[in-house]
Amino acid sequence: MKKLMHNKKKTAVITGASEGIGAALVNELLQSNYKVIALSRNLKKLSKLKSFNSKYKNDLIVFSVDVTNSSQLLSVAKEINSPDLLILNAGIYEPVIIENFSVKTFIKQSEINYLGVIKSFDAFIKKMLLSNSGTVLIMSSIAGWIGLPKASAYAPTKSALKLFAQSIRYDLAKYNITVKLCSPGFVNTKAVKVNDFRMPGLIEPNVAAKIILKNINSKKFEITFPWFFSTVMKFLTYLPDNLSYKFIKYVTLNEK
Numbered sequence: 001m002k003k004l005m006h007n008k009k010k011t012a013v014i015t016g017a018s019e020g021i022g023a024a025l026v027n028e029l030l031q032s033n034y035k036v037i038a039l040s041r042n043l044k045k046l047s048k049l050k051s052f053n054s055k056y057k058n059d060l061i062v063f064s065v066d067v068t069n070s071s072q073l074l075s076v077a078k079e080i081n082s083p084d085l086l087i088l089n090a091g092i093y094e095p096v097i098i099e100n101f102s103v104k105t106f107i108k109q110s111e112i113n114y115l116g117v118i119k120s121f122d123a124f125i126k127k128m129l130l131s132n133s134g135t136v137l138i139m140s141s142i143a144g145w146i147g148l149p150k151a152s153a154y155a156p157t158k159s160a161l162k163l164f165a166q167s168i169r170y171d172l173a174k175y176n177i178t179v180k181l182c183s184p185g186f187v188n189t190k191a192v193k194v195n196d197f198r199m200p201g202l203i204e205p206n207v208a209a210k211i212i213l214k215n216i217n218s219k220k221f222e223i224t225f226p227w228f229f230s231t232v233m234k235f236l237t238y239l240p241d242n243l244s245y246k247f248i249k250y251v252t253l254n255e256k
């Protein structure tokens with residue numbers, strides 16, 4: 001660990017790193033000359049990340065951390081230097097089936113997707129404030145822009161993250177810390193396997209990771225992709241509610 005921290009490369013911390021977009025970001029970050037602290041719960045999956053990136057084995061450290069557990073997050077934060085890049089990516093998606101409506105689904109997604117980000121932010125931001133530098137990237141979703149079928153538990157967590165990022169951005173500006181919001185469309189990961197509908201513009205996690213890293217130093221606050229799907233969805237948010245409602249209802253009508 002000490003060796004890794006003395007290594008001159010920039011430090012990236014990423015939550016939800018064991019698979020999907022997070023794992024793809026770890027690969028991209030290592031190839032882009034970062035040393036990476038990769039966090040998620042499943043150590044077995046995280047170890048695969050290490051063997052997959054054996055070429056960069058001295059630049060990658062993995063920790064089993066649950067983002068709902070502040071003390072686990074704080075114990076990692078204590079051991080490392082201030083992150084140059086903090087990617088708050090951990091999240092889950094569970095659709096709401098109205099006939100099986102359960103408050104538990106809402107609590108679980110709120111605790112991981114929203115409060116998990118806040119707890120992770122809390123653990124790492126203090127050192128970033130002291131170092132007066134860095135970038136925080138918050139993983140939201142296009143699903144946070146407008147209400148969609150079956151997304152009543154997931155979408156509000158992503159919407160809340162958008163407002164969190166927009167607000168904290170002002171507070172961090174005086175510390176020279178940049179805040180970025182990432183709002184992907186559909187990415188082909190385990191999370192979307194539950195979807196029984198067509199996913200327009202579906203892209204692979206490595207493509208998503210490349211787009212994110214390419215834009216990490218851009219002036220844009222929000223990184224959103226793929227282009228066509230995100231433009232259509234953005235347009236829907238500008239329409240009067242009765243039009244966007246009818247359009248989304250029509251398009252999703254024949255889906256199960």
Ligand SMILES: NC(=O)c1ccc[n+]([C@@H]2O[C@H](COP(=O)([O-])OP(=O)(O)OC[C@H]3O[C@@H](n4cnc5c(N)ncnc54)[C@H](OP(=O)(O)O)[C@@H]3O)[C@@H](O)[C@H]2O)c1
Nearest residue numbers: 016018019020021040041042066067091141186187189191
């Ligand atoms: N896929 C999409 O279409 C899409 C679109 C927009 C936004 N997103 C967002 O992108 C992020 C990554 O999603 P993904 O599609 O890559 O999902 P994924 O393949 O299911 O990966 C989710 C990651 O989060 C980790 N995780 C889940 N709960 C955790 C917890 N309590 N503590 C720590 N880590 C936890 C998982 O690892 P462990 O199981 O090892 O903990 C895993 O590494 C999520 O925030 C998701 O909402 C995804």
